[in-house]
Amino acid sequence: MPTIKINDVEMSVNPGTLVLDACRTVGIDIPHYCYHPALSPVATCRMCLVEIKGQPKLATSCTTTVPPAPKDNPDAVVMEVFTNTPAVADARAGVMEFLLINHPLDCPICDQAGECKLQDYSYSYGSGDSRMAEVKRRYRYEDLGAKIVIDKNRCIHCTRCVRFTKEISGGSELTVASRGSHLEVTTFAGKSMDQNPYAGNVVDLCPVGALTSRDFRFKKRVWYLKSVPSISRHSALGSPIWIDHEGNEIHRFRPRPLEGKETTHFISDEERYAYKRYNRAGQAPVPTLKGVPASLDAIREALQAAGPMSGTTAVIGQGTFGCDAAQRLGELATSADLRFGSGDKTIPVVLPKYQTSADGILNRRGFTERGFRFGALEELLAKVQSGAVKAVVLLHDVAFTSDKESELLGQILKAAAFSLALETEASALGRAATAWLPITSFAEESDFIINHDGELRRYQKALQAPKGVRTVPAWVKDLAGVPATV
Known part of the structure; x- marks a missing residue:
């Protein structure tokens, strides 16, 4: 070298x-x-x-x-x-000095204030004085569709956004027009950014706040936000993200690039705006037995009466939860061959370089390594209908299950003598189970997954769960008397 x-x-x-x-x-x-x-x-x-x-x-x-x-x-x-x-x-x-000639003093109202490279570099390398006496040029802000807003007064023409739409997302919606003193970044031939499934990344790429997110615009000052390293649950890639939160509420997801991993620089808009479903609203959910609030002792007694004491217990783990949850859930199964996997979501591959898998189940590999068998729910249904399995424990998130699989899971729960569902929020499938327990979302716990490429990805707790809502290992500890680490 x-x-x-x-x-x-x-x-x-x-x-x-x-x-x-x-x-x-x-x-x-x-x-x-x-x-x-x-x-x-x-x-x-x-x-x-x-x-x-x-x-x-x-x-x-x-x-x-x-x-x-x-x-x-x-x-x-x-x-x-x-x-x-x-x-x-x-x-x-x-x-x-040249970059600031036409740049407006928008810092008090700019969403980028607090994480703006123009602010940082002006402080570190600028002169502190301006010799500009002429009137600054002015543009009206424009909506680049429903997701992105551009304020051309702030633009310094770095062309990051233009190169992104050309080289990464491929739509070439943005271009540079009117060369010279009237240079501006604009949409090409009237195109909108709405059809670009990765459009939100231009906001992250913009170093000066010229491109802002309609979803986040004027909603929160970034210096109030706390950033916690986490992962996206969108696909089996487990893309690293930042969870920006304040007041026990998530305000945005951002990509969290890893050193030497070019594919971690960008996330899709679907996973970027998924943060809303993890902000709880209303009263905290409570455990139920046969549709009415019940104590954990009552649920445990009902499970033991139907399962370990008089028959067999099978578990169904959806591969969108962490490995600790999978390990503990598996311990409720009477035998290793009664661990079944669920989740059949797939995602369209738009950018093959950045989407190396169409699997929409985050931790399928982690669950498989812990003995959960995917694609075998028909076998479990036969065991339940024959009476070989008396009790079924289901770990479930409705967002990652198709109608077809939901129908099959519903048949299993209906045929079982006793069924217990563990969910973040009660779904129709969860309400059909004999008993139901509220569990923490991935933003309310710390765990890890094994992604499609075999890489271990950890995520950390960002939010405080409501009182009475617990992690899967904590519930399993009390249900089966197994020592838990959480």
């Missing part, structure tokens, strides 16, 4: 590495607007300029690559980079 020097610190990197990325590896933050690791580099913002020994002008670190080491002298220093010289500081200050 070639050797380079960054501010007199030697390091070895792979040939072809961007200078900006090389600087990051030694903890040097290079300011940038247009660069994004998942998009093609274009060097339009000129904020990432660095000085390279031997070159007459400053170079853009987002497009300059490290050359290979010479064959006759492989230990030679092939490049010397300086990020803290007076020339670099002057260039950054000049770029900031």
